Amino acid sequence: MAIWNNYGMKRRHFMQHMATAAATIPAMNFLSHVQANASTVANNKKACILMWMGGGPPTIDIWDLKPGSKNGGEFKPIDTAAPGVQISEHMPETAKVFDNLNVVRSMSTREADHGRGRYYMHTGYVPNPTVVHPTFGSVVSYEVGRERSALQIPSFVSVGGGSGQAGFLGMAHAPFVVGNDGQIRNAPDKETRDRLPGRLKMLDAVESNFIKSKRGELPSAHRDVYTNAVNLMTSHQMAAFDVDKAEPALGLEAETAATKAMYNPMPANGQAGGMMGRGNGFGQSLLMARRLVQVGVPFVEVNLGGWDLHNDVFNTLKNQRLPVLDRGISALVTDLKQRGMLDDVTIVWMGEFGRTPRINQNVGRDHWAASWSTMIGGGGLKNGQAIGATNADGNRVADNSKAYQPGDIWATVAYAMGIPLNTVHTSKRGRPMKLANGGTPIKELIG
Amino acid sequence: MKFVPKWTLAVALGASLAVLAGPGTSGLRADEAAEPDPSQMSVVEAVNHFIKVGYEDNEITPSEPASDEEWVRRVYLDVVGRIPTLEEAKEYLEDESPRKRSVLVDKLLESPDYIRNQTTIWTNNCIGRGTPRRVSRRGMEKFFREAFAKNRPWDEVVVDIVTAEGHFEENGAVNYTLAQLQMPDDAVQLTAKTTKLFLGMQVQCTQCHNHPFNNWQQAQFWEFNSFFRQVRKVDHRKTDPNTGRQVDDYSEVVTRDFNGPVYFEKRSGLMQVAFPKYMGKEVAPDAFDRRKEFGKLLVAADNGETPLIAKAFVNRMWGHFFGYGFTRPVDDMGPHNSPSHPEVLDRLAEEFVDSQYDVKKLIQWITSTDAYSLTSQYGEDNEVDDPGAGEVPLFSHMYVKSMQAEQLYDSLIVASNAHKSGRGGWEAQEQQRRRWMQQFVVAFDTDENDEATTFNGTIPQALMMMNSELIDKAVSIERGSFLFETFSKPGSEATKMQELYLAALGRRPTRSEANLAQRMVRSYGAANKAQAYQDLFWALLNSNEFIFNH
Incomplete structure (x- = not known):
């Protein structure tokens, strides 16, 4: 029984053991789908980083300003590196790299409740009581993550949490939620790690009867998740979560002070990451996202909350939210570009919905889904554009403009990542589900 | 009749x-x-009857009744929120009385763990797991603890909550309202949450427009909202005697003088007015305390109609025991979402009202239905009954439920004997558990204060089960631990192995399981026997059979 006794280095045994365990589970064929050109996905470095703006950002004050309208608010637009595209004066750093990004100004998404909007924007589908649609990160995990056999950590990481469920694609594709410090809670210490092989052997023996006992798929999903957890625990790729750790074989270096400062600048008082207000972990999270992409994670979601600005919208934006956001976006774009990764990594920025063009009596803006903006860029797209438009007061998509749904954004991401657009998944009930709810890539972006 | x-x-x-x-x-x-x-039937007979009609209509055969082992574990988890202790499991399995199932339910309903379980569930329902700012979790828990200890009628509990005012620890019921008043939003969140939690209806979208698929109108939202516009939250500060700084003191809910109409804006930009009105019943706008009027209307049973609070509660309670209620989700009832078993829902709700909203009675009825007694194993004749795949539940077998984080915590404590060594009083235990819970709470950072949990069967949960301090303690071999006590008693090793299974899974191992386990323990060698049993117990606690309520 040497396997568990001096387990230390012997990850391979471990994997063999887990592989045998996995083989006893009927492969997830019931989810089978027709996938054209699967080979185009293999061996690429494509990834998507989603910046999720929890609460619903006031895009009328960020990407689609309305100077001269009664809804215009306090901010002025400024020019960007993309000719003819203007954004908020409080996004100056982002403006400088905007030739790598695009704004889609004619989102029209019908769901203005947090829970429903979160679901719709993440999945492309409106909530339905009889089915749980996979959030798009889970779709990428399923389509791309499975192909990356060298990837030992989860193929969908959510920094800061709350990104939805894997639904009918299975628990193994659920987001792996970590805090923005990258700390993995309950990671094993040496003793626990040494005892793991023996324990897992016992576990395998103890729980296989229950899996075979016809009680639905939860018991076998439990085993899949354990397999992923064990892979994670024993992998060198864990270094991706720790910005101070080098793992040369994986191309990871310990991040320099300069890089860290670019994402998360030192304020005058010298305290690291001392941006005021909530969200000062945003830069650190994006840096971690870049490292995760480097080791092959195809989908990382980074959360920045605090956008539910029913009150005092302008002060909060100007003093708290936008400085954090501006710095984060520009650092990520600059860093990815310097490393030659920007053409492979699609950046998406969105929240549940936008906010009312009308300014309410509390100098706030309420929920608004009828006409708002998302941002998308990198990924080898035709960048530096403003797609679509709203009318002069911002409360409708302009007459000559095509209205976009989240499915169109995700279809664009799928296109950029090489996921075939005719991919169809099958719900547990046997209903065919089109990729991104049948959305179409945005024509101007894919050229 | x-x-x-x-x-x-x-x-x-x-x-x-x-x-x-x-x-x-x-x-x-x-x-x-x-x-x-x-x-002409009793409520339980009638429920059995209607559910059976569902089997026949769908041409399925229900599963066999659950074994005593399966059932006892389930009923402990559902009623008292934890698995049975070794002694409790043994006692039940050895009992030969034919009425032992209902006797056990009655016993559990009288135990302090029942009160604790319902208190946890309702505190989470009302204020979430991550306590919002200036809300007293202790106050909220105290309110529910008293309510469930006295088995107070549910209608009284609801009325107390929606009309509560005062200091957040003197009248704990106000914490529900405080938790919904996190932002100055004209009580919009309070309106939406009250309707959803106590009336089982989701109307939050109608704040801005008519409901897309049920007949709720935007005006109705604001009519409901009008009841809550006298509510005001006051946060008191005090001077810290040590530092001389101002610090948070208590918060309270007060009723302010307001008797005007509520204004809201139609999509068209037109301003409209709304007055307090509940399901077509108006209240004089100058009513002294509108929430008190709202409370009266909530429980009024006009024209023989069952009040919505009864239906909503029954649906939620059924969902608690079966994993699925009669509608999905349980708090989105209405003409757009017809229930799977309307007759069962109606009958239970009527009887619940007739029983003076007796929560314990409702639990007794539900747990003595045929459906609740079935095994979670399905066969060829009922495998189509799979609500997990989106089918309408037919309740022809028990559905496998994932343990809630609190259930898991309490079950690990029980399985590993930690409940026997002194853990301090109620408050200390609650605090320990609460601290542990926080690792799984993910806040969404919105005005609704909504949150998700990473205790959802994904990797963080698996890591906690494999590596955490909690699990280390559970498999400890130190004096006083479950393993220590078990193995320092006289008796054969085979019996002790059985006790491991009983403690973790509420059942004895099958012969082949016992043989396999023995072989594995032996493979560790005589010198490592303690480690071997530790690892076996670790495996049992990490198994799917442990983590699922089935």
């Missing part, structure tokens, strides 16, 4: 037609007469 389902009329009509047809059709008449009449 309040309960006259439509088909009783059909039978009556059929019978009279038979009479008209004359004596030649007496066979038909006999058949019709044999048809059971649910209105």
Whole structure:
């Protein structure tokens, strides 16, 4: 029984053991789908980083300003590196790299409740009581993550949490939620790690009867998740979560002070990451996202909350939210570009919905889904554009403009990542589900 | 006789037609007469009847009844929120009385763990797991603890909550309101949450427009909202005697003088007014305390209609025991989302009202239904009954439920004997558990204060189960631990192995399981036997069978 006794280095045994365990589970064929050109996905470095703006950002004050309208608010637009595209004066750093990004100004998404909007924007589908649609990160995990056999950590990481469920694609594709410090809670210490092989052997023996006992798929999903957890625990790729750790074989270096400062600048008082207000972990999270992409994670979601600005919208934006956001976006774009990764990594920025063009009596803006903006860029797209438009007061998509749904954004991401657009998944009930709810890539972006 | 389902009329009509047809059709008449009449049945019989009709209509055969082992674990988890202790499991399994299932339910309903379980569930429902700012979790828990300890009628509890005012620890019920008043939002969140939690209706979208698929109108939202516009939250500060700084003191809910109409804006930009009005019943706008009027309307049973708070509670409670309620989700009832078993829901709700909203009675009824007694194993004849795949639940077998984080915590404590060594009083235990819970809470950072959990069967949960301090303690071999006590007693090793299974899974191992386990323990060598049993117990606690309530 040497396997568990001096387990230390012997990850391979471990994997063999887990592989045998996995083989006893009927492969997830019931989810089978027709996938054209699967080979185009293999061996690429494509990834998507989603910046999720929890609460619903006031895009009328960020990407689609309305100077001269009664809804215009306090901010002025400024020019960007993309000719003819203007954004908020409080996004100056982002403006400088905007030739790598695009704004889609004619989102029209019908769901203005947090829970429903979160679901719709993440999945492309409106909530339905009889089915749980996979959030798009889970779709990428399923389509791309499975192909990356060298990837030992989860193929969908959510920094800061709350990104939805894997639904009918299975628990193994659920987001792996970590805090923005990258700390993995309950990671094993040496003793626990040494005892793991023996324990897992016992576990395998103890729980296989229950899996075979016809009680639905939860018991076998439990085993899949354990397999992923064990892979994670024993992998060198864990270094991706720790910005101070080098793992040369994986191309990871310990991040320099300069890089860290670019994402998360030192304020005058010298305290690291001392941006005021909530969200000062945003830069650190994006840096971690870049490292995760480097080791092959195809989908990382980074959360920045605090956008539910029913009150005092302008002060909060100007003093708290936008400085954090501006710095984060520009650092990520600059860093990815310097490393030659920007053409492979699609950046998406969105929240549940936008906010009312009308300014309410509390100098706030309420929920608004009828006409708002998302941002998308990198990924080898035709960048530096403003797609679509709203009318002069911002409360409708302009007459000559095509209205976009989240499915169109995700279809664009799928296109950029090489996921075939005719991919169809099958719900547990046997209903065919089109990729991104049948959305179409945005024509101007894919050229 | 309040309960006259439509088909009783059909039978009556059929019978009279038979009479008209004359004596030649007496066979038909006999058949019709044999048809059971649910209105004459007891509530449990009627529920059994209607659920059986569902099996027949869908041409399925229900699963076999659950074994005592399966059932006892389930009922402990559902009623008291934890697995049975070794002693409790043994006692039940050795009991040979034919009525032992209902006797156990009655016993559990009288235990302090029942109060704790319901208190946890309702505190989470009302204020979430991550306590919002300036809300007293202790106050909220105290309110529910007293309510469930005295088995207070549910209608009184709801009325207390929606009308509460005062200091957040003196009257703990106010914490529900405080938790919904995190932002100055004209009580929009309070309106939406109250409707959803206590009336089982989701109307939050109608704040801005008419509901897309049910008949709720935007005006109705604001009429409801009008009841809550006298509510005001006051946060008191005090001077810290040590530092001289101002620090948070208590918060309270007060009723302010407000009797005007509420204004809201239609999509068209038109301003409208709304007055307090509940389901068509108006209240004088100058009513002294509008929430008190709201409370009266909530429980009023006009025209023999069952109040919505009864239906909402029954649906939620059924969902608690079966994993699925009669609607999905349990708090989105209404004409757009018809229930799977309307007769069962209606009958239970009516009887619940007739029982003076007796929560314990409702639990007794639900747990003594045939459906609740079935195994979670399905067969070929009912594998289509799979609500996990999106099918309408038919309750032809028990559905496998994932343990809630609190259930898991309490079960690990019990399985590893930690409940025996002194853990301090209620408050200290609650605090320990709460601290542990925080690792799984993910806040969404919105005005609704909503949150998700990473205790959802994904990797963080698996890591906690494999590596955490909690699990280390559970498999500890130090004096006083479960393993230590078990193995320092006299007795054969085979018996001790059985106890490991009993403690973790509430059942003894099968012969082949026992053989396999023995082989594995032996493979560790005599010198490592303690480690071997530790690892076996670790495996049992990490197994799917442990983590699922089935």
